[in-house]
Amino acid sequence: MLDNPVLSLRQMIRGPAIGKEDPGYEEARSLYNGMIDKKPLAIARCADVADVVSVVNYARDNGLPLAIRCGGHNGPGLGSVDGGIVIDLSLMKSVWVDPVTRRARVAAGCTQGDVDHATQAFGLALPAGIISTTGLSGLTLSGGHGHLTRKFGLTIDNLIEAEVVLADGRIVTASKAQNEDLLWGLKGGGGNFGVVTSFLFQLHPVSSVFAGPIAWDISHAKDIMKAYREFLPGAPEELGIFVGLKTVLSTPPFPEEFWGKRICLLMSCYNGDEKEGMKALAPLLTRLPEPLFNWMGMMPYAAVQSMFDGLYPKGMQWYWRGDFVKTLPDEAIDAHIRMVEKAPSELSLMHLYPIDGAVHRVDKADAAWNCRDATWSMVIAGIDPDAGKAKAIANWTKAYWEAVHPYNLGGAYPNFMMDDEGDSRLRNTYGTNYEKLVALKRKYDPRNLFRVNQNISP
DSSP: OOSOHHHHHHHHOSSOEEETTSTTHHHHHOOSSTTOOOOOSEEEEOSSHHHHHHHHHHHHHTTOOEEEESSOOOTTOTTOOTTSEEEEOTTOOOEEEETTTTEEEEETTOBHHHHHHHHHTTTEEOOOOSOTTSBHHHHHHHOOOSTTHHHHOOSGGGEEEEEEEOTTSOEEEESSSSOHHHHHHHTTSTTSSOEEEEEEEEOEEOOEEEEEEEEEEGGGHHHHHHHHHHHGGGSOTTEEEEEEEEEOOSSTTSOGGGTTOEEEEEEEEESSOHHHHHHHHHHHHTTSOOOSEEOOEEEEHHHHHTTTGGGSOTTOEEEEEEEEESOOOHHHHHHHHHHHTTOSSTTOEEEEEEOOGGGGGSOGGGSSOOOOSOSEEEEEEEEESOGGGHHHHHHHHHHHHHHHGGGSOSOOOGGGOOTTSOHHHHHHHHGGGHHHHHHHHHHHOTTOSOOSSSOOOO
16 A cells, blocks of 8 residues: 555645645544544545546555545435545536526536526526535435425436446446446445446426425424325425424524424425415315414525525534335324424424325336335434534434334435444345345445445445
8 A cells, every 4th residue: 555645646636635634634524414523544625537536546456445425414424434535526516507408417516505506597406405505416326305306206316327437447427328227226326336426417497486384383293294194195296395393493583482492394395386385285284273483485496495504504413313104103193292302402303205296106126216105204313513412312313213113114215324223224225126236236346445335235
């Protein structure tokens, strides 16, 4: 192995290589989840695809573990690695939109906010997540769901092709015309097969939307969740609506009279005008009591995507668990309410994101993402800015998950999984697609260079 990886990388790449002795190292190695503290040998901020090839070759040839990072939002911190090399894609930012074909070519360093900014200029959008600072690469490779999912599918359902740097340093295109099996694996199989350096996506007409949160006191949660589960199957697919159990934060913009109050929240986003949006929600809202507040209104879609950014800044403590959920029986609702009442911090929460509608119209064999019959993707997140509460939020999250998991399916959205859940969770997540993913791993990465992820071992 070469004596100094940082100096060696500086001779190979156009972007900066940052090591432990550099003044910017602490900031460069920091991740979204402040609970994770990893110390790589070098962070290679790649300026282009050639840089990525050089770093992949260097890590492989010198037997160094390799992590891939875009936005750094990954819960268990899989965008970094102790004693290895980090490929940081954050400098590779470009979005090229073709308004005629409604397609976008997106470089791998882009966040959701970068893509939303570029596509909204043309009245278009890509179905993705709900926090604009999230790196689009990691979100896409694990599936991607958010406000537009019911109508337009997962992010991977809108992935047309990808440019990928393989473990042997080759640059290939994954599409229906070339390396179709690789494209299949990228659609939910994570970063197991290579470094994606750009994506080609299908976009959809989305401009201003009728959106915002509506909140009730937690005492109404059971009635709201029962009404919601009955309403969702018949709701127009233009309406994205998820339920949250959480606490009103003791900070503006929330009214001080509600600070610290436990709530049941419905976050809605209707792709259309206010009149049609109110009509779509009416069958649900007319069954429910008056809310504590209703902040729905017309706004640009990009504003919805960034609505929660300020509440979840980089560096807080996070511990989360997820599940795919098919049904929501009364007993499960009772367990949810009982556990959220024990939340150890105002920021800790549970969300149920709908993954029905268009998601169900894709066969489970058509992409690595296997769970095409679930109704929701659930996340339980213990969150707090205080590092001293890390153990408390992790213990609460685990206890909450154990209380509701018996009512859920076996697998989960990979981006809602920590790295202490065991191999069986990953097998359950991919179900009948798992062995095909193993075969694909053997083909494209037989020595498991790309193993700092939710790993599919060859």
